[in-house]
Amino acid sequence: MKNLVIYFSIFGSTKQFAEMVHDKVGGEIKELKPIRPYEKEYKPLLAFSKQEVDNGILTPFEELNIDIRDYDNIFVGYPMWWYTYPPILKNFFKKYDMTGKTIIPFNTHEGSGTGGTYQMIRNDVPEAKVLDGLAIRGGSMNEKQRSNVYKWLENLGF
Numbered sequence: 001m002k003n004l005v006i007y008f009s010i011f012g013s014t015k016q017f018a019e020m021v022h023d024k025v026g027g028e029i030k031e032l033k034p035i036r037p038y039e040k041e042y043k044p045l046l047a048f049s050k051q052e053v054d055n056g057i058l059t060p061f062e063e064l065n066i067d068i069r070d071y072d073n074i075f076v077g078y079p080m081w082w083y084t085y086p087p088i089l090k091n092f093f094k095k096y097d098m099t100g101k102t103i104i105p106f107n108t109h110e111g112s113g114t115g116g117t118y119q120m121i122r123n124d125v126p127e128a129k130v131l132d133g134l135a136i137r138g139g140s141m142n143e144k145q146r147s148n149v150y151k152w153l154e155n156l157g158f
């Protein structure tokens, strides 16, 4: 079974989480990068992303250079954005055929936890099997989380 880790991260906490997942499960790791880079300043980022979410915009991303048919397990890491998962990841699910894939979500947040996003992914991508994810507060993302991340993956059979 081949593994692909896909992540989106602006401030680095989800990136760190994704790298731990990749260290454990191996395979390929790819970052979803918007073609038009997001503002790194919080206020304009909040405003811009809110209108994307509210208008159902599917954020275009840079070419990933993958053949999705090569992978069985797709680990997807993202920060909670406006009580949902980010539009760039919605676009990933739209662009690639997820039929028969196993999706393993994981996310960072600042209070919403999983925020119901795993169920949202199940609803949006019914052609895939979506396993139970792991949520970690972005502000608590550090090396000490590695054992929690590995335990979660081991419980899922990885």
Ligand SMILES: Cc1cc2nc3c(=O)[nH]c(=O)nc-3n(C[C@H](O)[C@H](O)[C@H](O)COP(=O)(O)O)c2cc1C
Pocket: 008, 009, 010, 011, 012, 013, 014, 015, 045, 046, 049, 050, 078, 079, 080, 081, 082, 083, 084, 108, 109, 110, 111, 112, 113, 137, 138, 139
């Ligand atoms: C645009 C935006 C919207 C956010 N919305 C939420 C939210 O709805 N719930 C929540 O708990 N945290 C929210 N956050 C906090 C992020 O999920 C959190 O800081 C995350 O760890 C950032 O991940 P990153 O470091 O990988 O970019 C939001 C942050 C941003 C920038």
